[in-house]
Amino acid sequence: MAASGSRVKVGIVGGTGYTGVELLRLLALHPNVDLTAITSRKEDGMPVADMFPNLRGYVDLCFSTPEKAALDQCDVVFFATPHGVAMNQAKELLDKGVRIIDLAADFRLQDTQVFESWYKMPHACPEVLAQSVYGLVELNRAKIAKARVVGNPGCYPTTVILGLLPLLEGGRKLVDTAHIIADSKSGVSGAGRKAEVATLFSEASDNFKAYGVAGHRHRPEVCEQLETIAGGPVGLTFVPHLVPMIRGMFSTIYARILPEAMDTDFQALFEQRYANEAFVDVMPAGSQPETRSVRGSNQLRIAVHRPGGGDQLILLVVQDNLVKGAAGQAVQNMNLMFGLPEDAGLRHIAVLP
Numbered sequence: 294m295a296a297s298g299s300r301v302k303v304g305i306v307g308g309t310g311y312t313g314v315e316l317l318r319l320l321a322l323h324p325n326v327d328l329t330a331i332t333s334r335k336e337d338g339m340p341v342a343d344m345f346p347n348l349r350g351y352v353d354l355c356f357s358t359p360e361k362a363a364l365d366q367c368d369v370v371f372f373a374t375p376h377g378v379a380m381n382q383a384k385e386l387l388d389k390g391v392r393i394i395d396l397a398a399d400f401r402l403q404d405t406q407v408f409e410s411w412y413k414m415p416h417a418c419p420e421v422l423a424q425s426v427y428g429l430v431e432l433n434r435a436k437i438a439k440a441r442v443v444g445n446p447g448c449y450p451t452t453v454i455l456g457l458l459p460l461l462e463g464g465r466k467l468v469d470t471a472h473i474i475a476d477s478k479s480g481v482s483g484a485g486r487k488a489e490v491a492t493l494f495s496e497a498s499d500n501f502k503a504y505g506v507a508g509h510r511h512r513p514e515v516c517e518q519l520e521t522i523a524g525g526p527v528g529l530t531f532v533p534h535l536v537p538m539i540r541g542m543f544s545t546i547y548a549r550i551l552p553e554a555m556d557t558d559f560q561a562l563f564e565q566r567y568a569n570e571a572f573v574d575v576m577p578a579g580s581q582p583e584t585r586s587v588r589g590s591n592q593l594r595i596a597v598h599r600p601g602g603g604d605q606l607i608l609l610v611v612q613d614n615l616v617k618g619a620a621g622q623a624v625q626n627m628n629l630m631f632g633l634p635e636d637a638g639l640r641h642i643a644v645l646p
């Protein structure tokens with residue numbers, strides 16, 4: 294339940310990154326939130342609004358180092374930090390009654406061996422990991438409501454899992470689960486705000502490239518979830534791409550319909566599954582979703598296609614990688630964990646053009 298009269302004291306570790314500033318944008322106008330602590334090691338003492346002028350008049354805090362910030366006075370702390378940071382501070386905060394939502398991968402993969410092989414570090418607190426919940430609300434709503442630690446899903450996995458969920462859950466045998474393809478594209482903000490050659494304007498603009506074809510850490514995350522949902526092995530080919538836009542993610546998912554499922558009305562299946570979900574929009578048959586239709590909003594849109602009525606199912610899934618793919622989904626998780634309306638602070642319409 295929400296602490297102290299439905300107000301939640303929130304801390305953010307990593308307030309100067311792209312997901313950190315997106316959390317600030319969403320939480321500054323959240324009706325039940327008091328922003329209490331915001332950290333940056335490099336910008337200690339700087340007023341938040343000096344770094345992010347869009348927050349002038351909305352956020353009057355200064356950044357402070359994680360050591361100085363009163364994180365233990367918060368009801369919940371968001372970690373908008375690189376992988377490996379939250380897991381080293383989780384136990385201490387939990388012991389003080391603070392709940393944790395990690396936007397990195399420390400609490401996503403339940404298999405520590407898989408975590409260690411992809412993230413190249415030992416897991417610092419397997420006992421905390423064991424009690425954490427994968428924060429995909431549309432999949433784990435009841436568990437998240439009771440969770441003390443939530444691993445917020447990766448951006449690509451959010452699109453791929455929500456795109457496939459209606460096909461795999463409930464023991465359904467509708468598509469060939471051994472040969473699913475997810476062809477995904479991300480805007481450059483997906484790589485974060487840190488300086489890197491690959492995200493320079495002259496490298497990333499006027500260019501379009503695949504990366505991580507031999508293996509990307511989001512594939513095991515997707516497979517762990519899909520295999521739990523399907524109750525058996527799932528064969529997934531996942532190829533991410535970098536596209537020259539700032540925000541936005543587009544996953545095109547291909548699944549072969551099984552002979553015995555050819556009579557299925559897939560449009561109806563998706564519409565029924567997501568009918569009560571505030572943030573998943575199943576578009577009318579034949580639609581072509583665009584990333585700009587979700588820019589700045591927590592909405593994820595899915596279009597279901599079956600060209601020529603044949604056996605190839607194609608799912609087009611769009612989201613804003615920084616909102617439903619990160620900070621918005623994290624706020625959705627917080628709302629559930631504190632008994633608040635799931636859409637509190639999240640009713641934004643995308644900006645066009």
Ligand SMILES: NC(=O)C1=CN([C@@H]2O[C@H](COP(=O)(O)OP(=O)(O)OC[C@H]3O[C@@H](n4cnc5c(N)ncnc54)[C@H](OP(=O)(O)O)[C@@H]3O)[C@@H](O)[C@H]2O)C=CC1
Binds near residue numbers: 309310313484619
């Ligand atoms: N960008 C995206 O679209 C998505 C990102 N994510 C995940 O969210 C997390 C944050 O991503 P993003 O905002 O893009 O990253 P950024 O690189 O933009 O920001 C990282 C932030 O973490 C702080 N930080 C870095 N190292 C440490 C540390 N050791 N201890 C405390 N604070 C630290 C930085 O500030 P300072 O160094 O000053 O302390 C900075 O504020 C990552 O794990 C990322 O994988 C998840 C989904 C989507």
Ligand SMILES: CC(=O)N[C@@H](CCC(=O)OP(=O)(O)O)C(=O)O
Binds near residue numbers: 479
């Ligand atoms: C465009 C781009 O570089 N995207 C990032 C993934 C986005 C992300 O932050 O995912 P994690 O939280 O799992 O790291 C990448 O492929 O590494």
